[in-house]
Amino acid sequence: MIINCGPLSGFTQARYVVYLSTGKRLVLFRLPSIDPSASKPNEVDGWSYFAMEAECPHAGGPMVDSQIDIEDSAYVASCPWHAYDFNVETGESSVGIKACTYPIDVQGESVLLNFPVEDGSVVELAKIEPVSEKVKLKNARPSQKLAPAPEKAVDPGMARYLDDKATLCDWAVHILDTANPEHKIELTTHLFSIFTEREKSDSPMELGRGTVAAPEEQPPREKMIELKAGAMPRTGKGGTLKSRIAMLHALANIELWAIDLAIDICVRFATFQTEKTSQELPRAYFHDWLKVASDEAKHFSLLRARIEELGSYFGALPVHHTLWLSAQETAYDLRARISIIALVHEARGLDVNPMTIQKFRNSGDDPSVAALEIIHHDEITHVTTGHRWLTWICNEEDTDPVEVFRSNVSKHFRGPIRGPFNEEARLEAGMDKRWYEEESPSLVAASLMISPFMMYE
Template sequence: MLINCGPLSDFVQARYVIHLSTGKRLVLFRLPAIDPSCSKPNEAQGWSYFSMEAECPHAGGPMADSSVDIEDSAYVVSCPWHAYDFNVETGESSVGIKACTFPVDVRDGSVVLNFPVEDGGSVSLGRIEPVSEKVKLKHACPSDKPVNSTEKPASEKQQPQPAFIPHDLGPAHYLDEKATFCDWAVHILNTANPEHKIELTTHLFTIFTAREASSKPMGLGRGKLPAPNQPPREKMVEVEPGAMPRTGKGGTLKSRIAMLHALANIELWAIDLAIDICVRFATFQTTTSKQLPRAFFHDWLKVASDEAKHFSLLRTRIEEMGSYFGALPVHHSLWQSALETAHDLRSRISIIALVHEARGLDVNPMTIQKFRVAGDVESVGALEVIHNDEITHVTTGHRWLTWICDQEGTDPVQVFRANVSKHFRGAIRGPFNEEARLQAGMDRRYYENTPSTGSGIAAT
């Protein structure tokens, strides 16, 4: 059955999620034509259009967030959860399973989808949602005036005046085209202004990814520059984790702002953690003298870019609610975990990605529900984006710890549990989001009945 998805002029992004009347979800890809001289029914104006099922047939991963590569003159997309690859036109995979794909034609200036239905059945277009990969950058100084004053209940209009309002430090400093990956990474780590940090991180991911597909990939610069002991921060009120004010349960505007502010602080440190792992362990070699492949740097840079997007979403939402990032105290416990594991890549991945990030998968649904009960649909939308991305981040940690263990002939579960015993204070306690953890590759063997003898960093 032919379904008109709309005029060509409506499609300006790389990917869209198509919702059909039956509840079925598809992904529509708009990609540069590999051979513009060879016109095909699914091509127009230098672009090719493809459609496939929105859930990976392996474990249901979001194909809207897949990475795109060209292999043998064809586009191949890889699921963000477990890196299963699929030819976007045929659905064929190198791992033996197949995804459902659906023909797309460009007819009379419109994008037309051919979707199969049973005899007598019908299906129609519900809606089409663009998949946004944009970070909400800004260059103006935050104001102490509410962006949307109508959102505040009358009883909450009087807010304490913050002790510090961030200043606009002007444009971010960009490195030249000769800069290596590690040059950029150290520059980002040493950038104190959060707006500059997310802007530079997003830029680095864009140019590094673009050059990976070119004949002149960016040099890595392994071991040329050391990572800073601790990335600087603009003047903020810093307290110990145990001294943080209680955020409440999300029933009031003040409570929800506090919750989003705490999450934004975590996301800002998460940017540095993903960048730091690339610099600090750039010269890492396995016990079999295997160095880290370029894919390692790309994967963690993608994590950093996601974290920059997350911070921007939360910072924007906080300002829409009448506050700004920096108005409340913060703590640096995540970086304490980075220092605790600075000596070994296996430890770093185990504690940061497979303990802290995995714990986020456990608590995110409960946090989202608090905002949903409060009727804060805008915050729910941002938090759902963050939760889905965080599954892929735990997947990244699981993938690279497994890669190291494969090279060294060790068991990743045992390596993980040994590092938890040594570098994490206390046991890993539930409740666990078993579904999300399994999607990320972590079955129960990783986190059930973990040892509690560690003297390292405690959970926060």
């Protein structure tokens, strides 16, 4: 059946996530036409439109994060997990498996998706979300396009890059030791970029397992007023400009710590081996967490830029370091770290994000809504990453990941996990109700009483 995805003028970015009423997700690409002289139904004004399934048919990797290349005069999308490549028009792959693709027809001002159905069933468009690929760097290198800086901004100088011989763990420690937030987000996105590029070459980046230790001290912060979480001032409900700035500032602080957490999980557990089977973490593990770190850097940059657009700046308000306290609590065990950080704190973010977004929507703050919606979509994939790697460890160790998760929650939190839960987003991330339903009273404080995602409300 034909599904109208919306007006042509609404498609201005390179990729979008298409949500259908059946729960199916697709990724829609808008790419420069390889041969503009050709006349095809999916091409108009020098742009070509393609749609394919959002999950890689090999292992479920997120095709929305795929690398796009041109091979044999056709676009090819490579899965970020295992580099399986698929022609975005035909779904054909060099590895023998095929992805589902769906024809796009641009008719006048309408972008139409041809989606197959059976037995006359009806499938409707639920929503379409753009995927942001831009990090708003304030102090970019000369070869990069500079974003405008506030008039009172102090130039922190250029971030220090490591040389080509540096290992992933060298980079990770360097980023953790970097206090300036602009340098931190630049270094993080750069590391993910070069690690990904070198994965496709004959000289992948050395991991450096065990060659450098993760810092034991809390990552430094530059000119920030730190308070204990319980002493943080209330931010209000977003009805005033002051309240919205406070909420965005609190969220930006969370995202900045989230960068450190995703980087730390790479270096601190680089030598991890599974029990009994002694399996090392595969390179895909490090790629996945660097992707999370890069996303968090993007999120911080979006929030910091929005705070400045509203007339303030990051650092104008006090912050807390509750997330890092959870990192210290779980520094001894990767299973505990994933359970608490990804599957409690990040998952709780999925629960509260829609309510936060609605507060900004009620205030008519559409630019903030756009940024927060990008963040919410990305963070579903971050919970997915935690779920995937805890499950991998448990599969290797012949243990039940739900039981391992619940055991770690009971060890590292006190008190009774209450809702409301965003069941749809949690399920999309792999967490069905077995992970959080109230069978055990020790699960409650993990999301309600201690999670920093509630601190700004």
